[in-house]
Amino acid sequence: MTPEPIVDIADDAGDLADRVAIWLATRIAVAPARVALNLSGGSTPKRVYELLGGEDLGRRLDWGKVHLFWGDERFVPKDHEDSNFHMAWEAMIRHVPIPAAQVHRIPTEAGSPEKAAALYSETLQSFYGARTLDPQRPLFDVTLLGLGADGHTASLFPGTAALNERKAWATSIIGVKPEPRISLTYPVLESSAAILFLVSGAEKRDILARVLANDPSLPTSRMAAHGTIRIIADRAAAGET
Numbered sequence: 001m002t003p004e005p006i007v008d009i010a011d012d013a014g015d016l017a018d019r020v021a022i023w024l025a026t027r028i029a030v031a032p033a034r035v036a037l038n039l040s041g042g043s044t045p046k047r048v049y050e051l052l053g054g055e056d057l058g059r060r061l062d063w064g065k066v067h068l069f070w071g072d073e074r075f076v077p078k079d080h081e082d083s084n085f086h087m088a089w090e091a092m093i094r095h096v097p098i099p100a101a102q103v104h105r106i107p108t109e110a111g112s113p114e115k116a117a118a119l120y121s122e123t124l125q126s127f128y129g130a131r132t133l134d135p136q137r138p139l140f141d142v143t144l145l146g147l148g149a150d151g152h153t154a155s156l157f158p159g160t161a162a163l164n165e166r167k168a169w170a171t172s173i174i175g176v177k178p179e180p181r182i183s184l185t186y187p188v189l190e191s192s193a194a195i196l197f198l199v200s201g202a203e204k205r206d207i208l209a210r211v212l213a214n215d216p217s218l219p220t221s222r223m224a225a226h227g228t229i230r231i232i233a234d235r236a237a238a239g240e241t
């Protein structure tokens with residue numbers, strides 16, 4: 001991946017969540033105007049969202065300037081337990097005073113994953129104010145990403161056609177997982193002032209080592225971000241325990 005990622009090591013999953021939540025809260029606090037956060041799903045960011053939605057941090061943040069987006073989604077109803085939106089809703093969104101119009105979830109109520117991807121592309125383009133991304137003007141302030149043990153990030157899975165999609169802003173991924181997925185494509189994920197990968201647990205040790213070695217078979221190896229890339233891993237994932 002380019003640029004070369006900065007790697008931070010946290011003691012454990014709790015320390016990782018603390019650091020990421022504080023880092024995000026600081027980005028929100030210093031942003032002069034609106035701040036666009038592109039969220040990841042899965043299990044790793046849940047504690048981060050709980051902290052941001054909690055008494056300590058949540059109350060102090062100016063949610064009026066925050067816009068939330070998702071890097072990927074499972075094609076399930078918005079209140080389904082597998083929904084990435086649902087996880088963030090329960091952990092954070094429902095506890096904070098963010099205007100509903102600033103929560104830009106992937107519309108899985110659209111008739112098909114393809115339609116959901118097309119509609120979400122329009123949402124992103126309307127927020128950005130253009131259909132072409134300018135490397136000097138990132139769409140997102142922060143993009144959070146995870147790393148599956150199989151090497152997927154967002155819903156970009158190794159060896160899938162979605163990896164070659166450079167025109168559409170969002171695309172559907174069918175037949176890889178039991179449920180269809182919708183994922184932002186590389187050019188859109190890359191259009192972020194800062195990308196932060198969250199990697200936790202011993203089961204991620206092998207895949208993280210391959211990511212850091214820039215294994216060309218992994219989706220992360222093709223990522224060419226306009227801003228910075230940071231990986232925060234706990235000691236278990238980093239192989240330090």
Ligand SMILES: O=C1O[C@H](COP(=O)(O)O)[C@@H](O)[C@H](O)[C@H]1O
Nearest residue numbers: 040041042043044146147148154
């Ligand atoms: O399926 C997904 O998995 C990845 C990694 O999730 P984790 O549970 O291993 O943290 C996640 O980043 C992605 O958003 C999600 O849809």
